[in-house]
Each structure stands twice: as C-alpha cells, then as structure tokens.
Amino acid sequence: xxxxxxxxxxxxxxxxxxxxxxxxxxxxxxxxxxxxxxxxxxxxxxxxxxxxxxxxxxxxxxxxxxxxxxxxxxxxxxxxxxxxxxxxxxxxxxxxxxxxxxxxxxxxxxxxxxxxxxxxxxxxxxxxxxxxxxxxxxxxxxxxxxxxxxxxxxxxxxxxxxxxxxxxxxxxxxxxxxxxxxxxxxxxxxxxxxxxxxxxxxxxxxxxxxxxxxxxxxxxxxxxxxxxxxxxxxxxxxxxxxxxxxxxxxxxxxxxxxxxxxxxxxxxxxxxxxxxxxxxxxxxxxxxxxxxxxxxxxxxxxxxxxxxxxxxxxxxxxxxxxxxxxxxxxx
Amino acid sequence: xxxxxxxxxxxxxxxxxxxxxxxxxxxxxxxxxxxxxxxxxxxxxxxxxxxxxxxxxxxxxxxxxxxxxxxxxxxxxxxxxxxxxxxxxxxxxxxxxxxxxxxxxxxxxxxxxxxxxxxxxxxxxxxxxxxxxxxxxxxxxxxxxxxxxxxxxxxxxxxxxxxxxxxxxxxxxxxxxxxxxxxxxxxxxxxxxxxxxxxxxxxxxxxxxxxxxxxxxxxxxxxxxxxxxxxxxxxxxxxxxxxxxxxxxxxxxxxxxxxxxxxxxxxxxxxxxxxxxxxxxxxxxxxxxxxxxxxxxxxxxxxxxxxxxxxxxxxxxxxxxxxxxxxxxxx
Numbered sequence: 001x002x003x004x005x006x007x008x009x010x011x012x013x014x015x016x017x018x019x020x021x022x023x024x025x026x027x028x029x030x031x032x033x034x035x036x037x038x039x040x041x042x043x044x045x046x047x048x049x050x051x052x053x054x055x056x057x058x059x060x061x062x063x064x065x066x067x068x069x070x071x072x073x074x075x076x077x078x079x080x081x082x083x084x085x086x087x088x089x090x091x092x093x094x095x096x097x098x099x100x101x102x103x104x105x106x107x108x109x110x111x112x113x114x115x116x117x118x119x120x121x122x123x124x125x126x127x128x129x130x131x132x133x134x135x136x137x138x139x140x141x142x143x144x145x146x147x148x149x150x151x152x153x154x155x156x157x158x159x160x161x162x163x164x165x166x167x168x169x170x171x172x173x174x175x176x177x178x179x180x181x182x183x184x185x186x187x188x189x190x191x192x193x194x195x196x197x198x199x200x201x202x203x204x205x206x207x208x209x210x211x212x213x214x215x216x217x218x219x220x221x222x223x224x225x226x227x228x229x230x231x232x233x234x235x236x237x238x239x240x241x242x243x244x245x246x247x248x249x250x251x252x253x254x255x256x257x258x259x260x261x262x263x264x265x266x267x268x269x270x271x272x273x274x275x276x277x278x279x280x281x282x283x284x285x286x287x288x289x290x291x292x293x294x295x296x297x298x299x300x301x302x303x304x305x306x307x308x309x310x311x312x313x314x315x316x317x318x319x320x321x322x323x324x325x326x327x328x329x330x331x
Numbered sequence: 332x333x334x335x336x337x338x339x340x341x342x343x344x345x346x347x348x349x350x351x352x353x354x355x356x357x358x359x360x361x362x363x364x365x366x367x368x369x370x371x372x373x374x375x376x377x378x379x380x381x382x383x384x385x386x387x388x389x390x391x392x393x394x395x396x397x398x399x400x401x402x403x404x405x406x407x408x409x410x411x412x413x414x415x416x417x418x419x420x421x422x423x424x425x426x427x428x429x430x431x432x433x434x435x436x437x438x439x440x441x442x443x444x445x446x447x448x449x450x451x452x453x454x455x456x457x458x459x460x461x462x463x464x465x466x467x468x469x470x471x472x473x474x475x476x477x478x479x480x481x482x483x484x485x486x487x488x489x490x491x492x493x494x495x496x497x498x499x500x501x502x503x504x505x506x507x508x509x510x511x512x513x514x515x516x517x518x519x520x521x522x523x524x525x526x527x528x529x530x531x532x533x534x535x536x537x538x539x540x541x542x543x544x545x546x547x548x549x550x551x552x553x554x555x556x557x558x559x560x561x562x563x564x565x566x567x568x569x570x571x572x573x574x575x576x577x578x579x580x581x582x583x584x585x586x587x588x589x590x591x592x593x594x595x596x597x598x599x600x601x602x603x604x605x606x607x608x609x610x611x612x613x614x615x616x617x618x619x620x621x622x623x624x625x626x627x628x629x630x631x632x633x634x635x636x637x638x639x640x641x642x643x644x645x646x647x648x649x650x651x652x653x654x655x656x657x658x659x660x661x662x
Binding site: 131132142145146177178179185186187188190209210211212213214215223224225226227229230231232233234235236237238239240241242243244245246 | 476477509510517540542544545546554558563564567568569571573574577
C-alpha cells in the first residue's frame, strides 16, 4: 500500500512531517511517497532514514501556504505538493493522500481534481475524535458553511457507512447535533433534516446536544459545516485553556507540596494527547472519489504517523469501495 | 434592593436555592423575595434562617417543570413561581428576578409578561463566562434558533452597552463568532451580519473563531442562538469530560505515588468552579424590559448566591436604564 504524504504541509513541515513518514514506513508496513520540494525533504531524510525503508520522493517545487485563497492557489500552483499529491491518487499511483496543509486548499483541490462520488452533492470533513467511551465521527467539521437538509442526510448516510466499514460497527448510531432532544427543537435546517433522517433507514437515535458530543452516545454526529467548525475549534480552544489553567494551578501547588511534577506532567500530557484529534489520525474527506486525509496543521511526527495509520486503515477496510458501491446501489 | 428568587427552579430546589437566597441576604446586602410553594420553602428557611435577615416569601403554589412546553406551562400555571416572580418585576415590587428553572419558560415568560425594550426585535440570552484573561459576554446562548442579521446587530449593540455599564469598559471589543478571520468566511447569516457590524459604530474587532472564545480576545462574542447553544453545551460537556478523565488518571497515579489526593482534589474543584458559568452568576436576558437572570439548572447554593450578586451588580450599574435610554435615543 502506498500513501502519498504532503511533506510541505503543516506548521512543522518539512522536518516533523518527513519524520512522521519515516516512522510510518518503519512501523506501519506502508510505502510512503513524500511529495514536496526535494531540497527541503532530502536533508530531513538523510539524517534519519537508514535507506532501506519503503520511502520515495515525488518532486513538487511549489508550496501552497496556509493563508492562501484555495482556488487561486490551486490554479497558480499546479506543481504544488497538494496538487501533485492529489494527482497521485487520481492516477492510482497512491492509495491515499495525507496532508497537514491548508484544509481549504486540500478540500477544494480534492473536489476539483478527484471529484465527488456519483450522486454525492458535497463532500464533508469527517473528523474522528475521542469520546469518554471510545471514538466517534463528527461531520461536517467545516467543508460547507451553508448546508441544505439533503446534504446533511447524505453526510449521515456516508458517515454511517464509513464507521461500519472502519470499525465493523453493524449499525452505527447516528445523532443530529441540536439544541434540545425534541424533534421540534432547532433551526429550520436542523428541523427539516430531522424529518429526513427519521425516514432514512439509518440507526437514527435523534437529536444529540452539545453536552452529549463527548459522552459517546452516538457513533456519528451530524451537523452543518458552520456549526461543526465552530464546535471543533471551540473544543480545541477550551481544552487548551483548561489544560493551561491546570498546569498553572498545579505549578503553584507543587511548589509547596510533595507532588512529583513529572508525574503530573506525564498524566496531563497523555490526556492532552487523547483529547487532541491528531491522536486519532485526523479527518477524512467523505464523499470524495479517492482517499484524502486531513491532518491537524500543528501535527508533529507522531500525529503524522497516526494520520498515515488512519489512511491505511481506511484503505484496508475498503471504506471508499463501500461508499462507491453504496452510491451505485442507489442509482 | 429587592431580588425575587424562584425558590422552585433548578435541580436542587428548593433546599439549595433557598440556602443561596439566605446566604445572599446575609452577605450581599440585598432583600430576597422567595417565590414558591410556602410548604416547601418554610422548612428550608426555618432550619437555616436566623429570622433577622431581609427575606420574605411570596406564595406561588404552582411549579413549572424543566421539561414542560413553555407556552402551555405559562398559560396553564399563572400561579407558578416563574409567572409570579416575573410579575413582581413588572409591578416594580422586585428589581430583578433570578431563576434556575426552565430556561424556555423564563425566556418566553419574560418576553410575554415584561416585553422587549422598544425597538428590540428579540431578546438574547447573554452569558457571562470566564476566559483565560478575565470574563466576556457570549450571546445569543440559545433564545433564538433562527436569527436574522438585524437581530445579531442588535445583540452586539446591547451586549456592548451592557458590558460598558456592568464593568465600566469604555469601548467593549465586539467579535463575531465565525469559522475564519476573513470577512468572506462563514455562512450567509454571518457574512451579512459582518457587513452590518462594520458600519455599526461599535468597537468591532471582526470575526473570532471557536478557538478564540476562551482566550479573551473580545468582551462581547456575538452568535446566533443555535450555534451559541451548541457551543455552550459543548463547552460544558467537554470540560466535564476532561475533568472526569483527569480525575480518573490521577486517581490511578495517586495510588502509586506520594501525591496528596486532597491537594489535587482541591485544585481540580476550584478549576471546575472557574470554568463553570455558575461561578460568574449566569445569564442575563438582554433586551427584556426588566432584569431577569437565568442561573444554571444545576445551581447549588453558591451558584444561586452568585446569580443574585450578578443581579445586584446589574441593577446597581443601571444596565437596564442604559439599554432603555440607548433604545430611546435611537427613536
């Protein structure tokens, strides 16, 4: 299996990204294709690759920055790592593309280069995240700021199929993110979506509220890309703020006690990891005709390795094939 | 100053609520009017009130439960603590009404009994919350699931005036909750609201993202009631989940170390308090012609006392008068 990796994407690229690729090639049994500027990749490779790992480099001299307008960047930079990585998937030269680069550019690029699965209106950013009881899929985490009920219905259908394939859950519980349990609650979009989901033949458990998202009551949580993106970034900001304030409070307590700072540090660090979605591998672009995984922009080597592992699992479980034939069966 | 308190509202009513009222009357220099079923209130009062505190009881034999449909409950229970408490404000017999009861019933009741300030389209639930650097106002936290841009503009104007009065902030920074910094980002509602806010004569700092909400970049964060309610409940659920997982992790570490469990417990408890909005007093129904404070449904005695303190501050600072004359000046 070949995974194309955007060596130029993310805050810690290329060094940490290349390192994550090396670790994946060493530990996960996949071939890694590093896509990016050779002069930047080579030094990172030479210092840590023993030369026997299944790693190759595909040259992509252009780089799309995080803050570039996606459509313009994609048009003016056909030799960028994002465009070339997606092309590898399109041409069948890679089974999946992993990028910690601009989410906008990867999303728009995937949509225009790979296209949507037949019948799918819009792809969604489907984020795998930790709950108190396991993991769940949250979508759309930000691909579509304005959604229609039919789009949310498709997100639910695709998300259900994806979790079925990825984790062997026979009948994934699908919840609709809303502001109350009753079906009369919510805004127009969500009330109409509720009606559609009731008759969709899914294991629809009804509305889930913000407080339920991390409790693990659903395997798939469906929302529009505006609410979803706010929720995602809010979660990130709040958990950071809480951990920061705990560190501060403990630091001042530790000074006057017998608590071992390293013990506490260890506990906190592992918890931060489990609450950070990079720990689970990232987000899948659900609905695209190809496997595209978006890793967190701040991914370190471990997060990149996890994202590649996530890509591997997606490919191995045949999630895309299931989605493609699911779409075909509805024609 | 007289504060009417819904003695029947909240999960811990009446005992903890009455206790919070007693504590407020003892410590905050306010008179507290307990509104509710006398036979329920009296035993709580007798056991802890020394009889010299400025506490009175107004009988309200009916109780509106948390899960009742607000409009029906308000119509069929005119002798409920919520209706009678709001009537005390309307008749000038109380300066504010504090309730930890059904947010829906209090909101709809306030709208129909007290009405909106002239020119205000809809009231918003304005939540005072902790940030890493202080506190900020978040609105609408759930009163209006479907908003129009003009409503969000008014929320921003009212929120700005409120923070100005409450904390003496000369020019409160107003941020619009969005999924990116650029003004082209967001859904239709938020893009149009952005245009209105730019020309509103406020200290509009532009879009703020989910990750900024807890960083304290804005004094007033404006959003629609759907996104706002999801964000509020998500924050609550996530912080609970994080604290729970920390307790678990530390409990297992503590067993094998020299860490003092009570020390850690103390640190965590105080942090949970500071991240729980009950610590700051609750939410103000902004836009209503009267002072109405919604406390958390799970409020304990301390949270109720804080909510009464918040009501007192609002009354003392003349926030409502400022809002009323702000409205008048625009006629």
